[in-house]
Amino acid sequence: MNYLEGLNEEQEAAVLYQGGPLLILAGAGSGKTRVITTRIVHQIESDIASPYEILAMTFTNKAAREMKSRIEQYFGGDRLDLSITTFHSFCARFLRREMAYLDRETNFAIFDSQDQMGVIKRLLKEKGIVEKREPPNRLRTIFSNTKNSGDVTAEPGNEFHASLYRAYNDNLKRQNALDFDDLIMLTCHILTEFEDCRNRYQNRFRHMLVDEFQDTNKAQFKLIQLLTVADGDLCVVGDEDQSIYGWRGADINNILDFRHSYSGVKTFKLERNYRSTQPILDFANAVIAKNLNRHEKKLWTEVKEGESVQILPAQNERDEASLIGNVISRQLTPPQYRECAILFRANYLSRSFEDAFRRLGIPYQLVGGLKFYDRKEIKDLLAYARAVVNPRDWTSCCRALGVPSRSIGARSLELLTPYFKTEGQSLLALKKALADKALRPKQLNAIKTFVPLLEKFSEKATSERPSVWLQGLIDALDYRAYLEREDEGSAEFRVQNIDELMSAMSELEQQGVETMAHFMDYTALVSDQDELDDDCDKISLMTVHAAKGLEFDHVFVVGLEEGVFPNQRAMEDSPNALEEERRLFYVAATRAKRRLVLSHAQYRQTFGTRARTFPSRFVREAKRQAIAPGPSTDSPKKSRIGDLGLQLSLIEQQLASKDVSVEFRPALKQPRYRPGDSVEHATFGAGRIVGFLGRGTGTKVSIHFAGKGTKLFYLDRVPLKKIE
DNA sequence: CACCCTAACATTTTT
DNA sequence: TGTTAGGGTG
Numbered sequence: 233m234n235y236l237e238g239l240n241e242e243q244e245a246a247v248l249y250q251g252g253p254l255l256i257l258a259g260a261g262s263g264k265t266r267v268i269t270t271r272i273v274h275q276i277e278s279d280i281a282s283p284y285e286i287l288a289m290t291f292t293n294k295a296a297r298e299m300k301s302r303i304e305q306y307f308g309g310d311r312l313d314l315s316i317t318t319f320h321s322f323c324a325r326f327l328r329r330e331m332a333y334l335d336r337e338t339n340f341a342i343f344d345s346q347d348q349m350g351v352i353k354r355l356l357k358e359k360g361i362v363e364k365r366e367p368p369n370r371l372r373t374i375f376s377n378t379k380n381s382g383d384v385t386a387e388p389g390n391e392f393h394a395s396l397y398r399a400y401n402d403n404l405k406r407q408n409a410l411d412f413d414d415l416i417m418l419t420c421h422i423l424t425e426f427e428d429c430r431n432r433y434q435n436r437f438r439h440m441l442v443d444e445f446q447d448t449n450k451a452q453f454k455l456i457q458l459l460t461v462a463d464g465d466l467c468v469v470g471d472e473d474q475s476i477y478g479w480r481g482a483d484i485n486n487i488l489d490f491r492h493s494y495s496g497v498k499t500f501k502l503e504r505n506y507r508s509t510q511p512i513l514d515f516a517n518a519v520i521a522k523n524l525n526r527h528e529k530k531l532w533t534e535v536k537e538g539e540s541v542q543i544l545p546a547q548n549e550r551d552e553a554s555l556i557g558n559v560i561s562r563q564l565t566p567p568q569y570r571e572c573a574i575l576f577r578a579n580y581l582s583r584s585f586e587d588a589f590r591r592l593g594i595p596y597q598l599v600g601g602l603k604f605y606d607r608k609e610i611k612d613l614l615a616y617a618r619a620v621v622n623p624r625d626w627t628s629c630c631r632a633l634g635v636p637s638r639s640i641g642a643r644s645l646e647l648l649t650p651y652f653k654t655e656g657q658s659l660l661a662l663k664k665a666l667a668d669k670a671l672r673p674k675q676l677n678a679i680k681t682f683v684p685l686l687e688k689f690s691e692k693a694t695s696e697r698p699s700v701w702l703q704g705l706i707d708a709l710d711y712r713a714y715l716e717r718e719d720e721g722s723a724e725f726r727v728q729n730i731d732e733l734m735s736a737m738s739e740l741e742q743q744g745v746e747t748m749a750h751f752m753d754y755t756a757l758v759s760d761q762d763e764l765d766d767d768c769d770k771i772s773l774m775t776v777h778a779a780k781g782l783e784f785d786h787v788f789v790v791g792l793e794e795g796v797f798p799n800q801r802a803m804e805d806s807p808n809a810l811e812e813e814r815r816l817f818y819v820a821a822t823r824a825k826r827r828l829v830l831s832h833a834q835y836r837q838t839f840g841t842r843a844r845t846f847p848s849r850f851v852r853e854a855k856r857q858a859i860a861p862g863p864s865t866d867s868p869k870k871s872r873i874g875d876l877g878l879q880l881s882l883i884e885q886q887l888a889s890k891d892v893s894v895e896f897r898p899a900l901k902q903p904r905y906r907p908g909d910s911v912e913h914a915t916f917g918a919g920r921i922v923g924f925l926g927r928g929t930g931t932k933v934s935i936h937f938a939g940k941g942t943k944l945f946y947l948d949r950v951p952l953k954k955i956e
Numbered sequence: 957c958a959c960c961c962t963a964a965c966a967t968t969t970t971t
Numbered sequence: 972t973g974t975t976a977g978g979g980t981g
Contacts, residue, residue, distance in 0.1 A: 320971055480971075675957095756971095777970075799967090800968095812969095839967085
């Protein structure tokens with residue numbers, strides 16, 4: 233039983249418990265992964281379960297991979313027949329086997345959000361609906377929520393939306409495509425309707441574990457229930473304080489009410505933290521204690537000593553970035569960069585840091601943002617792959633048709649689409665259109681060469697390894713030359729990306745991915761974290777969402793301003809949003825192992841206009857807790873340098889104090905107005921101040937007038953009156 | 957149909 | 972400020 237060594241009392245109890253459903257409330261950094269993997273090891277070692285009977289669900293491939301390899305390592309490195317996988321991968325694999333139950337083909341395509349948007353936009357156009365009235369993105373969210381509800385028959389409440397929803401689903405079905413939410417929903421559907429199928433899976437997976445349970449939505453919880461027999465072995469692990477995916481349908485009540493969903497649920501709390509110092513935990517505990525919707529929990533550690541949480545005010549976003557950049561480059565030497573992260577609420581906040589780090593020569597990696605498989609060149613090539621794997625994927629066929637450009641534009645596609653609707657398959661449609669001479673000669677000629685190309689690669693797709701297939705395609709299209717022609721500047725980078733795609737393919741081939749069809753699932757279901765390269769020594773820049781589950785010695789949470797973090801839009805959406813924003817901040821804070829710095833800028837440029845900002849309520853709370861009093865205005869010189877405990881050389885002190893003096897330079901000529909103020913303009917009437925542009929005498933003020941748009945005025949000349 | 961220019965829009969988070 | 976969608980022209 234040496235695998236139990238080093239576990240604390242609660243961890244060990246959770247690992248060994250075998251009396252039915254159990255809920256492990258695992259605080260941040262409490263050794264959650266270790267408990268899950270040890271529990272699995274224990275079940276295998278003591279013959280409670282064979283690997284074949286175990287199913288563990290996670291949200292990212294990275295987490296799944298990590299758990300699996302830890303377990304296999306314990307057993308000497310042999311590969312085990314263990315199902316540790318993400319919800320979406322599990323369902324994709326399930327449907328590839330079982331789709332026949334629904335009388336549908338198993339070679340379906342998986343549509344990502346871009347594909348979904350394309351379908352929705354085309355739908356709106358067909359119906360003559362203006363996008364302004366029904367924003368495609370909003371429809372996508374509505375459709376997604378509907379599918380995540382856990383009820384297969386559910387439709388959007390609004391009848392008009394419901395009709396669009398039906399049309400959307402018909403369209404996907406015609407293309408033999410599923411969106412992300414379909415994967416979960418249809419799996420639930422089959423398991424609900426077909427008892428024999430359900431029994432097969434329930435008999436096989438007698439031991440189930442769910443990681444990050446607080447992030448499950450209703451449909452995912454239903455899936456869990458369908459896979460588990462009533463008194464079966466189900467272990468869910470999570471932390472409601474880290475539930476940050478409510479906007480994506482995750483239902484925090486799944487974890488809060490879990491004890492009522494099954495009878496005889498045993499609960500374990502893991503509160504001992506192995507990651508951070510006590511000062512950081514004190515702060516985090518105080519932050520999250522303000523939330524009401526939670527189980528009481530308090531993290532503690534034996535590492536009582538540590539730096540207190542620091543607050544770093546900056547003049548503007550440029551300052552914020554270069555100050556932090558300076559701190560980092562002074563204090564950290566290269567092998568430590570990987571132990572450092574910049575966390576922000578939204579992706580756009582990364583820009584100033586990228587600029588500053590590039591200027592200072594600090595290596596960094598941006599996690600998330602534009603995903604690898606979302607890049608144009610990758611998508612172009614994969615469009616061919618998708619069109620070939622699924623002969624009914626018209627969307628991808630159209631995309632492939634346009635790359636490299638074959639003089640077939642929107643108008644031609646419009647003429648071709650009816651053919652697809654009657655023929656049902658892309659290639660058949662193109663052939664019929666050829667026979668009918670449905671287009672002008674130039675376009676027909678293009679199609680005449682495209683059809684055999686696609687046919688050839690369709691054949692090769694089943695016989696060749698993915699990397700060989702792709703290389704053949706690149707050669708046949710003379711794709712590199714095409715990239716050169718398109719845009720010389722970006723060609724080199726794009727070719728690099730293609731090489732990267734090739735090597736990703738080879739790597740997966742090593743792991744047993746033999747066909748293009750198989751490879752496609754992988755490309756559709758990668759997450760941001762999967763792309764994090766933790767082998768190289770770079771500072772990580774990422775959103776707080778992307779940082780969940782990770783840890784760093786040094787964490788800088790930046791952009792802590794009202795409206796940014798907590799995010800204004802989120803708070804307008806729902807009354808519970810502030811609690812979620814707070815949880816998000818809690819997640820950010822608990823990523824730090826040794827040092828936590830909170831920064832905010834007093835002016836921030838958004839949409840090209842600079843605006844006065846106000847420190848986030850999270851920062852104000854931190855100050856009130858007197859964890860780290862900020863620099864007082866009357867002693868600017870001492871200020872942040874002392875706070876940050878930096879050991880700076882004289883030159884750097886001067887450099888830094890220059891930054892400091894920036895902060896305390898006399899207030900700008902921008903007296904009584906603030907963004908958000910209601911004002912009365914002599915000619916335009918009532919308006920609201922959006923922000924300020926420039927500084928000094930040339931400062932302009934941007935004012936929004938309802939119905940008349942936003943206008944710019946010189947601040948020192950504008951005839952303005954404040955409305956209280 | 958392809959190219960270029962302008963205007964409008966955007967910044968929440970993403971499997 | 973940066974990107975992108977759509978309109979107009981060649």
